[in-house]
Amino acid sequence: MQELNPLLHSQLRLAIMSILLTVEEADFVYLKEKTESTAGNLSVQIDKLHTAGYISVTKDLTAMKPRTICRMAEKGRDAMEEYVNVLKIYFNGL
Amino acid sequence: MEDKKLTEKESIELISRMIKQSSNHLDKGSGNIFLVWGYVCAAVSMLVYGVLSFTLNPLYSLLYLLIPVVGGIVQAIVYKRTDKSSGSVESFASYAIGKTWNTLSPIFFIAMVPCVYYMFSSNHSIAWIALFVLGLMLPGIGTTITGHVLKKKVLIFGGYIGIVIGVIVLCESMINPTFGVVWCLIFAVTYVFMMIIPGHYLNMISDKRN
Numbered sequence: 001m002q003e004l005n006p007l008l009h010s011q012l013r014l015a016i017m018s019i020l021l022t023v024e025e026a027d028f029v030y031l032k033e034k035t036e037s038t039a040g041n042l043s044v045q046i047d048k049l050h051t052a053g054y055i056s057v058t059k060d061l062t063a064m065k066p067r068t069i070c071r072m073a074e075k076g077r078d079a080m081e082e083y084v085n086v087l088k089i090y091f092n093g094l
Numbered sequence: 095m096e097d098k099k100l101t102e103k104e105s106i107e108l109i110s111r112m113i114k115q116s117s118n119h120l121d122k123g124s125g126n127i128f129l130v131w132g133y134v135c136a137a138v139s140m141l142v143y144g145v146l147s148f149t150l151n152p153l154y155s156l157l158y159l160l161i162p163v164v165g166g167i168v169q170a171i172v173y174k175r176t177d178k179s180s181g182s183v184e185s186f187a188s189y190a191i192g193k194t195w196n197t198l199s200p201i202f203f204i205a206m207v208p209c210v211y212y213m214f215s216s217n218h219s220i221a222w223i224a225l226f227v228l229g230l231m232l233p234g235i236g237t238t239i240t241g242h243v244l245k246k247k248v249l250i251f252g253g254y255i256g257i258v259i260g261v262i263v264l265c266e267s268m269i270n271p272t273f274g275v276v277w278c279l280i281f282a283v284t285y286v287f288m289m290i291i292p293g294h295y296l297n298m299i300s301d302k303r304n
Contacts, residue, residue: 004102004105009099009100009105010097010098010099010100011095011097011098011099011100011104011108012095012097013097014100014105014108014109015095015108015112018108018109018111018112018113018116019112019113019115019116019183021113022112022113022116022117022185022186023116023117023119023183023184023185023186024184024185024186024188024189025183025184026116026181026182026183026184027181027182027183028181029181029182030181030182030183031181032181033181034112034115034116034181035095035112036095037095041097044097045097067182083105084109087102087105087106090102091102091106
């Protein structure tokens with residue numbers, strides 16, 4: 001049986017990817033609120049997803065405050081699709 | 095939430111929970127933009143109605159040009175006071191709504207230029223009627239599209255009221271091209287249904303969700 005993508009098979013990274021799957025973009029504060037994670041941990045996991053090419057990360061200034069914006073990349077969308085397909089196979093086999 | 099491994103069941107639950115949370119998102123104060131322009135348009139229209147009724151001097155209808163000035167200032171103040179401490183997200187719905195209003199708003203302000211020109215150079219009433227029709231139909235279309243994207247009947251219905259009243263103004267102006275003072279009153283009431291009620295409704299549901 002095909003293995004689940006280890007990069008996505010972690011609670012926080014999967015939560016980030018699931019949120020970004022449904023929206024155009026989300027900022028760091030929004031992701032922190034929705035995932036109820038610490039800023040340090042979230043930052044590390046965003047960096048891992050970014051390094052893998054699953055998400056794009058940009059920084060801008062809104063109302064003189066720096067803002068980190070995350071967007072799903074095509075590679076990330078494909079990875080999520082594959083992840084869900086593997087889950088489907090797993091549940092169909094039960 | 096931590097960086098822990100999940101079971102397959104937990105994965106599915108997490109994906110569906112996160113998708114549900116973010117797809118239901120509506121920013122707090124989503125209706126503020128409707129309220130700003132709704133109240134400004136209704137208040138200025140009532141002011142014009144009052145002044146025209148007392149003075150019978152059609153030049154006072156120029157007070158309508160206060161709308162973009164006052165609306166712009168109030169919108170800037172409201173934007174500055176908006177709480178930016180909570181996170182922001184752009185959903186497909188907010189992206190589509192933003193693009194709709196970003197298309198419709200400049201059309202109105204660009205159309206103001208020839209209307210104001212004709213107002214001063216030729217027939218005063220016809221130019222006002224053109225602005226009236228645009229001022230009812232363009233926001234009406236915007237509110238209706240917003241309502242369809244958010245699946246909110248209050249907005250769809252409110253937008254249609256604006257469009258229908260706009261068509262009525264157009265037909266009436268063809269029958270009788272004099273600018274009647276009563277249209278100022280109708281304009282104000284239409285904005286109550288087209289923008290003020292939808293604005294309060296959007297704020298009510300965004301407050302509940304947040």
